[in-house]
Amino acid sequence: MKNGKSSSVVINLDGQDVEVPAGINLVEAASLHGTEVPHYCYHPKLSVAGNCRMCLVEMGTPMRDRATGEAILDEHGKQKIGWIPKPVIGCGTNVSQGMHVKTSSPMVKDSREGIMEFLLVNHPLDCPICDQAGECRLQEFATDYGRGYSRYVERKNVKPKRTRLGPRVTLDDERCILCSRCIRFCQEVVDDDVLGFVDRGSFSTLTCFPGKELSNNYSLNTVDLCPVGALTSTDFRFKMRVWFLKESSSICTESSAGSNITVSSREGVIHRITPRRNDEVNDSWMSDSGRELYKNVTSEDRLMKAKVDQEECTLSHAIETVKDTVDGKKLGIVGSCHSSLEEQFLLNKLAKITKAKKFLRGHFGEDDGILVSSDRTPNLRGSLVSGFSSRYPTDNLESLSKSLDKNELDVLLVIGEDLLASGIDLNQLNGVTLIFAGTHQNETSKLAKILIPTLTSFEKTGCFINRNFRVQSFKQAIPGPAGLLPDLQILSALIKSLEKDGIHRPDLSSIWKEMGKSSGSPLKGISFSDVPEDGLLIDGSKWSHLEFVEKKALNYTPARKAQKSK
Amino acid sequence: MIKKKTPKERRIILKHADDPSYSNKISCYLKNDGYSMLKKAFKMKPEQIGEEVLKSGVRGRGGAGFPAGMKWKFLDRKSGKPIYLICNADESEPGTFKDRQIIYKDPHQLIEGMMIAAYAIQAKQAFIYIRAEFFEGARILENAIAEAKSKNFCGENILGSKFSCDLIVHRGAGAYICGEETGLIESLEGKRPNPRIKPPYFPAVLGLYQCPTIVNNVETLCNVKHILEIGGEEFSKIGKPNNTGTRIWCVSGHVQKPGYYEFECGALTLGEMIYDVCGGLLPGRTLKAVIPGGSSSKILRADERFTGKLKDGTDFDWGIEDIPLDFDGPASAGSMSGSGGIIVMDNSVDMVEAMANINAFYAHESCGQCTPCREGSLWMRKITKRMCSGDAREEDADLLLSVANQIEGRTICAFGEAAAWPTQSFIAKFRDEFEEKAKGDSNKPTLQLI
Known part of the structure; x- marks a missing residue:
């Protein structure tokens, strides 16, 4: 606010004076004080449509004399409240000083019950076969405000049951409550105006405009936004009841944006990825391409067995062999920006012990202006903070190529990268022993003498540092394939075997303690448990001289066209 | 018994409407002293005209009866954004056919009224939003505007006053909801005519293209001309x-x-x-x-x-x-x-059938934005239709009333009330007929053909 004082106002919420930030709406204000105002069409990240009418509340403002502007007092000397005779929408009403709000009065209750009944009269009530069941707003509020029986004896409207809106979204129009969230999302966040209503009144039907389809890379957010089971993910449709799903917090590895995600799994199988709200990172959105990444976990080319000289062996034998191969040799380590902060720290430690040369490449693409940034790795900044790299990586391994040409290396430890796709020629690798540690097969892994399968980010715990130097932790969602170990344990075992008197524990808190010790680290004084759900911003000014590819897109700034046009 | 004298009409707006020698051509209008008030207006200051309209106390003829002068006062003139004037010629309330007469028979009266109003509120662009069904009316208006433009009563530098205002006829696509001013504005912007939420979208502040906008009814705008003619003070003495x-x-x-x-x-x-x-x-x-x-x-x-x-x-x-x-x-x-x-x-009217007719209209015309009106209007239509086809139930009257009560006052625009009020009043006043229906139609009035 202008004078810096009036940034909060006092409103009377159900008889209690509470302080709330100025300018927010009644749904948000009530929720800050533990009162839920049910709503469908309102979404904190979209413009206010005010059409579902579920958030109706009673509202009054202190009365003032029109002519003199003086407060009108009642017999107790208190300012009289001019209650508005009709209920107002909580989403479209902003708080003002002294405002009185009733969220549970008979009028409000009656309104909600009325709206609930109306929403259900033409609803197919097919919860038993509906994907949304269990996480459906309509179900939830029907429990709270539903009549429990129907007064509706007429025929229900018939609408299209399975419209293909795009490659990833299927629409059941009969379930749609016409809240327009999906339409507003496409207009305001993605700027891809393809959805709209046709027909009118109760026959209004959501559809794509002629010749268009909902195929943008954010289309699946409409499925998350949909408060009912109308928009469904073609991928997830009819696959799993949501109440069986275990939810784990994780981070999207698609790019340096680091969208916060929730991984839903059952009995060790991931069924879907959904965005997790983080206002500082990704609001409530994520890309469709990011949601598909879980499929890598079970993909055909996943590395499942340790191998030495193309022979399957136990993981411990492979690690043992690595030790023997590396000892006393000129080692080069090709790190990965896909590795977690902790892994990169241990890798750096390993490099120090073995006096290995370090190499790192980046992966870059087009910035889509929303949540897929140019840096297509989740943890490039982690490689800087962990100390593994001090330079900004390029999208090839030129320095490795030079080293190989000068015969400076006997053994190469490659973490996940495909050397042959990074500017290295097959001939250059002649006479070099390759050790490959990664999750998926590639041309380099096929050449490796020692092959160590590792875990995907869904199968382990750690931290990534995103494009604006926010440390974000991801938690293990599912167990890894039988017989495999987390990368940290493998690295730890290697370090232990190579460092003569080293005491090393592969747990995160010990690693964080050690990371904090190195001088000048922005992680000083922070322990792993200090990293909150929504991440921790650290000081990245030490690297401000580097030319990060994201440039202006360091932060996701949502397009707020909302207020300009409805 | 003394036979009372038949009250006499006083035609101001429709003065020439039924004169067989009168046409909607500009030559005829000019012969009848047309556009003289526009000339008078340019001798006044815009605010003065606003004052006269305020003094006249003229209330909006569209339905809500809000004082037009007051509406003009609410206009946000400080924003620096262009101001728009819109004539609401989407006359679609069943039972209403007054604006049609003005448009068809005396279009220049409307254009003159609009130009005076545009000058008063300093709008550089004015629109006539005309309902789709008035295709002939739209054509008449187009012609009239072309005539007015050729005589410089409209367009650039009107009558040498340095005031310019263009006038455009915009045809609707056939929706009742476009008569609601914010719905009309959405439609004029090329969108679905879903009425906007107030606050914040009061047309006088955030109207067409988010600019201050005045929306007035055809009859109201015609009155502006007559207010100027006799003065606000004198006008306020009429009625x-x-x-x-x-x-x-x-x-x-x-x-x-x-x-x-x-x-x-x-x-x-x-x-x-x-x-x-x-x-x-x-x-x-x-x-x-x-x-x-x-x-x-x-x-x-x-x-x-x-x-x-x-x-x-x-x-x-x-x-x-x-x-x-x-x-x-x-x-x-x-x-x-x-x-x-x-x-x-x-007495030939079956009230349930009349109700069914009205409900059918509102169910067909609800824009579908707000839940209560969208679902309630169709529900009411289905109930009354069923009642008329011999399946009435005793509880239907109460159900109808309850549905209507669940709509009233809970929607973005006044359409909710428009849909609920007929049902509420029909049930309140003719409940007996609704209950009779359930008992087998014994008292059904027989319709006599004339």
């Missing part, structure tokens, strides 16, 4: 205090002479209108009910007594025939004068 000027009443239904009649506000009662002006009911019929202000206003029962206190404190005790025809009369009787569409029903 009654707070009910100034004349009103065009559109009488339809079971009367001998349905049609449009222009009277001073409060110059006659509903009874005089039906029996004296419109020649009474059809032979052998008795009056059953009247809808006084377009289909969305509440129905009045013929044998009802209306009692209460008027705004000036006097008590009243009216029968249906005593209700004065102005803004406040029908409102005091618990209904409204709305758009001036008086629908007369005699």
Whole structure:
């Protein structure tokens, strides 16, 4: 606010004076004080449509004399409240000083019950076969405000049951409550105006405009936004009841944006990825391409067995062999920006012990202006903070190529990268022993003498540092394939075997303690448990001289066209 | 018994409407002193015109009856954004056909009124939003505007005043909701005419293209010309205090002479209108009910007594025939004068069928934005339709009333009320007929063909 004082106002919420930030709406204000105002069409990240009418509340403002502007007092000397005779929408009403709000009065209750009944009269009530069941707003509020029986004896409207809106979204129009969230999302966040209503009144039907389809890379957010089971993910449709799903917090590895995600799994199988709200990172959105990444976990080319000289062996034998191969040799380590902060720290430690040369490449693409940034790795900044790299990586391994040409290396430890796709020629690798540690097969892994399968980010715990130097932790969602170990344990075992008197524990808190010790680290004084759900911003000014590819897109700034046009 | 004199019409707006020698050509309009008020307007300051309109007390003729001068005062002039004037010619309230007469028979009167209003509010761009069904009206207006432009009554540097205002006719696509001003604005912007939420989208502040906008009815804008002609003070003496000027009443239904009649506000009662002006009911019929202000206003029962206190404190005790025809009369009787569409029903009318008809209209016209109106209007239509096809149930009257109550006051625009009020009043006043339906239609009035 202008004078810096009036940034909060006092409103009377159900008889209690509470302080709330100025300018927010009644749904948000009530929720800050533990009162839920049910709503469908309102979404904190979209413009206010005010059409579902579920958030109706009673509202009054202190009365003032029109002519003199003086407060009108009642017999107790208190300012009289001019209650508005009709209920107002909580989403479209902003708080003002002294405002009185009733969220549970008979009028409000009656309104909600009325709206609930109306929403259900033409609803197919097919919860038993509906994907949304269990996480459906309509179900939830029907429990709270539903009549429990129907007064509706007429025929229900018939609408299209399975419209293909795009490659990833299927629409059941009969379930749609016409809240327009999906339409507003496409207009305001993605700027891809393809959805709209046709027909009118109760026959209004959501559809794509002629010749268009909902195929943008954010289309699946409409499925998350949909408060009912109308928009469904073609991928997830009819696959799993949501109440069986275990939810784990994780981070999207698609790019340096680091969208916060929730991984839903059952009995060790991931069924879907959904965005997790983080206002500082990704609001409530994520890309469709990011949601598909879980499929890598079970993909055909996943590395499942340790191998030495193309022979399957136990993981411990492979690690043992690595030790023997590396000892006393000129080692080069090709790190990965896909590795977690902790892994990169241990890798750096390993490099120090073995006096290995370090190499790192980046992966870059087009910035889509929303949540897929140019840096297509989740943890490039982690490689800087962990100390593994001090330079900004390029999208090839030129320095490795030079080293190989000068015969400076006997053994190469490659973490996940495909050397042959990074500017290295097959001939250059002649006479070099390759050790490959990664999750998926590639041309380099096929050449490796020692092959160590590792875990995907869904199968382990750690931290990534995103494009604006926010440390974000991801938690293990599912167990890894039988017989495999987390990368940290493998690295730890290697370090232990190579460092003569080293005491090393592969747990995160010990690693964080050690990371904090190195001088000048922005992680000083922070322990792993200090990293909150929504991440921790650290000081990245030490690297401000580097030319990060994201440039202006360091932060996701949502397009707020909302207020300009409805 | 003294036979009362038939009240005389006072035609201001429709002065030339039925003159066979009068045409909608500009030559005819100019012969009748046309566009002289526009010339007079340019000799005044814009604010002065606004003052005159405010003084005249003229209330909006579209339905809500909000004082036009006040509406102009709310205009946000400080924003620096362009100001728009829109004429709401989407006359779609069932029972209303007054604006049509003006547009078809005297379009230049509207254009002159609009140009004066545009000058008063300093709008550089004006629109006439005309309903799709008036295709002939749109053509007439297009021609009239072309004529006016050729004579420089519209367009660039009007009459050398340095004031420019372009006028565009925009045809709707056939939706009742476009008569709602914010819905109209959305439609004019090329979108679905979903009414906007107020706050924040008050047209006078955030109207067309998020700019300050004034939306006035055809008749209201025509009045602006006449206010200028005689002055606001003098205009306010026509009719009654707070009910100034004349009103065009559109009488339809079971009367001998349905049609449009222009009277001073409060110059006659509903009874005089039906029996004296419109020649009474059809032979052998008795009056059953009247809808006084377009289909969305509440129905009045013929044998009802209306009692209460008027705004000036006097008590009243009216029968249906005593209700004065102005803004406040029908409102005091618990209904409204709305758009001036008086629908007369005699004893041949089955009220449930009439209700079904009205409900069918509102279910068809609901834009579908707000849940209560969208679902409620169709539900009510389905109930009344079922009742009329022989499947009425005893509980239907209560159900209808309950559904209507769940709509009223809970929607973005006034369409919710428009859909709910007919049902509420029909049930309140003719519950017996709704309950009769459930008992096997024994008392169904037989419709006599004339």
